[in-house]
Amino acid sequence: MSLLLDAPLALVAIAVAIRAVAGGDAFARVAAFMAYGLVLGFIWVRLAAPDVALTEIAVGGGITGLVLLQAAGDARFSRERGVGLLYHVCAAILALGVFAALAAVVLLLPEPAPSLAPQVATNLPATDLGNPVTGVLIVFRALDTLLETVVLLVALIGVWSLSPDPLWRGRPAPLWPAPPSGALDFLARVVVPVGVLVGIYLFWAGADVPGGAFQGGAVLAAMALLAIMAGLMPAPALGGRRLRLALLAGPFAFLGVGIAGWFVADAFLDYPDGITKPLIIAVEVAITASIAVALALLVLGPPAGRKA
Amino acid sequence: MGNMSTSDLLLLAAVALPLLLALAAIKPWVRRRADVLLLLAPLPGLVAALAVPVGQSLLVVPPPFRLTFALDMPGAVLLGGAALLWLAAGLYAVFYLKDDPARGTFCVWWLLTLAGSFAVFLVADVASFYLAYALVSFSAYGLATHDDTPEARRAGRVYLALTVLGEALLIAAFVMLASSVTDANPLIRDAVAGLSASPWKEAILLLLLVGFTMKMGLFPLHVWMPLAHAVAPVPGSAVLSGIVVKAGVIGLIRFLPWGEGWPDWGAGLLAVGLFTAFYGVAIGLTQRHPKRALAYSTVSQMGVVAAVLGMGLKAGDGAVPALAAFYAVNHMLLKGAMFLTVGVVASTPRGRLLPVLAVAALLGLSLAGLPFTGGALAKYAVKAPMGDGLAAFLLALSAGGTTLLMARYVLLLLDVAQEGGEALAPRGLLVPWAALSLVAVLLPFGLFTPVTGLSLGTLFSLDTLIKGLWPVALGLAVGALIYQKPPRFSEVPPGDILAAAAPLGALYARVRDSAVLLDMVLRRWSTAALAVVMLAFVLAYVMAGAAFSPPITP
Amino acid sequence: MTLALNIFTLLVVAAGLLFFIVGTVGLLRLPDALARLHALTKADNIGLGLVVLGLLPQAVALWGVLAAAKMVGIWLLLQVSSGAVSQLMAEVAYRAAQRKDSEGGAAP
Amino acid sequence: MSTPTVMGLLGAALSAIGIYGLMVGRDALARLLAFNLLGGGVFLVFGVVARRGAGAGFGADPVPQALVITGIVVAFSATALAVALLRRLAELREKARAPRPAPEGEA
């Protein structure tokens, strides 16, 4: 019975993926990729992983698609020499080989896969968290998430380093070329408040139900971008102290709590028993804030060297 | 380091002083007083050669580095001769280069080569020998290419290419040699003792022979020597031809297994040596510049030394190294003096040339082994191991050839002489030249008995006189005959068979261009991405082969 | 009682799907961008409205009234965003068409 | 054919398409899209492994889910950096008035 729903989803995903790879107009390929992101979101729901579905749609399909849309116009500048038919055939054969190998592995992987679910279940109460995924993210594998925020920060520094403005005081280039029209203004005025509410809810509920810092941060970033595009909010001056503090808040709050762990608890990134939940929430607030700012700034791009 | 006896100190200073002076010479104000440095550097080496008892060994750095110096007979003989030549050539160089702007860098290279040459003669463990050998080889490049002319650069490139090749061969040989001994850096003695037991003894011997004979300039790897010695400034080529070449000789002396006989390898070395002796003379006769003639004479004389060592290796006779060293020292001093003569002749007017030519002739005849000269002693010393078969006759014949070449050299000196002017060559050149010539002819007399253990008396017996005389007489007769109507020899370009190596250069260029083309293709994204996936399959296939079909090999 | 609700859901959701199909046919068949936008936005909005309406009773039965309210909220949000977005796309299409005319149909 | 198995085969298919796209892509955007497709496919395999590891009251093993969330955000920052580079390259090429790079344009 479930095949009835899974097979079409799979076929749509493959069709969209082939369209994204097939070539032709860059804009169409990016649109296909955004559809791919959404379809993957449904598939993650089918795999009983709502947290990942949210992330896939918000970050994988949404903001990544948005960033790729910006690049759609410039693709032609990096076009290299085409390859002959023989190459295409070889590539196809190798791709089929990869498919065969991976399919064999997926089929051969032990059916009741060896899993850490029981261990997470037994240790979750110690973290006062309801949502196991957030538990893994913030407590059991806290180092990965800490590094995650640092990766975002370094990627942003990398994007900024491309600008001619040595001290990055300027503002990024405008997202929407034309002066904001009435429809955009109306859309922003209605959707942004709702979006911000949803973002904060997503982050807040993340402790016990699917949601979390990344998903909430992504929605908040999207709303900020919409407000900037509609002209309700000026594009931020990237040299601003408040902006940079917000950027640094996530990773360094997490680091601070981690270092405190040595003295208050018994290891780096270990939460003292009494106040685990509030401490985690505080850390998540900082992380969500810096993720939202970082994602938005990554889409906005490097400072354009103008003070305007 | 506390209980250093004076002789230990001397051994250490012989190498340490030149290195320190070279280091100090980096400072410009030290470089300006370079002449003092050049004189000071060889002194400890000279005193060490004379004063330090043979067989003295000094552990400079404790194991596992085990940098040890040891003075055995060949080492002492070569060290003493080298120190004398360094001293004389140093004094000569100070005057010869006084108006040369790049005098400073020349002095640095000079001091480094000096330190390297002393270290090569003294050092007794494998790794440090390689270090000293590399030091003397690479700093000699600086001396050779001092004039920075296009020919000098070409000669330098050829020299470097062959030197790096030689280093690669030697490191392979040393690694195989040292691996038979367990500890990290064995003494040369122990390593060579383990040679016959090691499973790769043929490979080791081949690599050692090729590596060291390349430095000695034996056919066919001699091509760099005429090129390098001709372009170097006079004191530079005196030292290059005299001392740097002997690094190959001491290498063979240290690393060949003198204990047991290796008839086939010995015969091989003997054959190559003799062939080179005659080949050097033949090509040398066609040269039109005295320095190139002398360079080919060095090739020929090194052939003789190799022949002597070959006979020793064939018979497994332990005494041969000392005799060969004695012969080499004789050649070192004579050749050094002859190169300085070229410089002296270049600055003496034609009119006053006679005395200089006379000395040059004497030096030439001494090299050829004219009785009553140092050279005769050297020839006599090596006569014993050569026995009296065909090899001994050929060796004597080569002496005749050398006489012929020396005659040619003296004639060529005439073209080099200055046209006009009255003043004799400046004293700065004359004094070191004269002193060196004197020492070159007389030193063998002093060294003969301590090295060979025979008394001087045997030298003057009738048959040795005749044996010494006929080759020289033959050489002079043929020279006089040729001189009447000199046949038009077309000059063989220096590095004679190098022209034959041109296709090698073309092959290298083609290989390099195909590598560049391959790199260009591989650095296209499409090829690289394909390569990634294919590589993954190759690895998986290889692993699958090993994992699922149990390896058949036991 | 639940049977009636199930039938109601089936009917209303089927109607919704019908509208989606009409919208898609409109997308494929209609000649220019503006007409396609017009068809697509209207048909999909109504289609989604019907689907949400159809699923309301099921949602109430499964997850309670709050979830149902959230579904209606989703529909409202879609109304606003698809309306605004289709207008923006219309503006872009219109400006592109104008530019094409002013260039006298020069090569795009 | 349970859901995880179908989705596992889908993950394998998407990875194959992604690798094909990376090999055949002629410009940086095509390669970037292919990279994201490949990433999506690999994360899907993670999801399948998670789904098969369900137990102890969870619909799917939470550890791979956390890894995928981190992976998606890393993939996004990679894409953002690549797009910034791509736009900067286009800007420089346009400023240099270089003609659209000849087919054998790259160094």
Added chain:
Amino acid sequence: MSGILGSALAGDMLLVGAVILPLFALPPLLLAPPRLAERLSVLVLLASLLVALALAARVGADGAALATFIGGWRPPLGVGLRADGFSAFMLVMTAVVLFATGLFAMTTPGAAPGRVARGRMPPAFWMLLASVFSALNLVFLAEDLFTLYVALELLTFAAVPLVCLDGKLAQVEAALRYLLFALFGSVLYLLGAVIIYGLYGTLDIILVARAASASPGFVLALAAMSVGMMAKAALFPLHLWLPPAHSGAPPAASAMLSAVVIKAPIFLLVRFWLDLAPTGLAVAVAPVLAGLGAAAILVGSLVALAQPRLKLLIAYSTAAQIGYLFLMFPLAVVASPWSALAWTGGALHLASHAFSKAAMFMAAGLMAEALGHDRISGLSGVGRAVPVALVAFGLGGLSLMGLPPAGGFIAKVMLLSAAIHLDAWWIAAVILAGGLLAGGYVLKVVGLALQRPAEPLAVRPVARWREWVALALALVAVGFGFVPLEPSSFLFIGRPASWAGLVP
């Protein structure tokens, strides 16, 4: 030493501190004025160097690997950091090179503040340097495959912008190509990681090694992960991004990229094939790795000889020298006393290459700054302009050629004797040929530089102390020449890898 440093807490602090301390340079760089921030970040680099040294001392003193668990959660659930002898060695090497790079890139003290002084590195350089430092330390310490993935990504995102700091067209193109190919590599690595998790339910290297068996899934996982790392390490057929990227970057950045950043994927390959993979598989694959390494040496050196520009020559030399590290695999995986020597030789070559390559790139940068170009043909006479830089370049070249007294020589001798004893004659031949070719391109440059220029050179002033930084690095490479010729016990602390009872 064992007092304050001996306690478990201190061990934890050292391990975690090595990873997070460099990141503390980021806040001042973002918030404080650039000149002050630059000084603070050099101080942070120094502090991180001290932490690395203390860590190495502690590992040496204990004689056992140092381990800690993030948040107290033991693998397979939590993530462990572990410093065995080899990783401590890499930590210290990286710390010294990066601290020297920091000194080299620092503004000349007392230079004109105001306008960005010429040659002053933008703040981005310092932030990226700190991030590279932290990422490298994590790569050497992390024991979890996914944490390693995130560390590699952090490393790539910090390294790519370094390539195009000058903002020229060719450099941005090189950076984009580098990023895309590195991403291709890391997603393949991820593919391998997911299969391993599917098979064994854990991503911890030591636990996987314990459970590993030669099943088809594990074979595919190892293949994918190894090829991913080869792509990031620019091994021979996959080296398309390295020459333009490393030669385009500013001198301080290219020194760092070539010396240490390229070593992280190689370190992981060593960890995969010597710790993770069952020896049966490792013995099967090692000749393939060595074959590619040999091809890298031969083709890389030949192409380096044909390069007209100095920085490209050195970049190709990096592509070639990487080949040496892969020659080590067949010698190190086979069980024999000589494999320990080969292993030590490989590690020593890795370190001496890092120091000499950093010195050579810095020297090349200074020469280019002094002459205004880096065409090799126009190099004659640069010996007079920047003599100390030329000496640094020469000593670095000495180590590459494998001539005494440099570290490269000892490494070459170790690898040679291991190759000869294990009858890997072709490896010995390739090592010797590599030394010859390296001699070719080093002596070509040094020979040209020593020649007297045709006409007097217009030389721009260069900060003298920066030359001494390059010379110091070259002297460290020479210093490695005095390492004794026997397998070093420090490198073997904590091998074969195990959690020593800490983890069930």
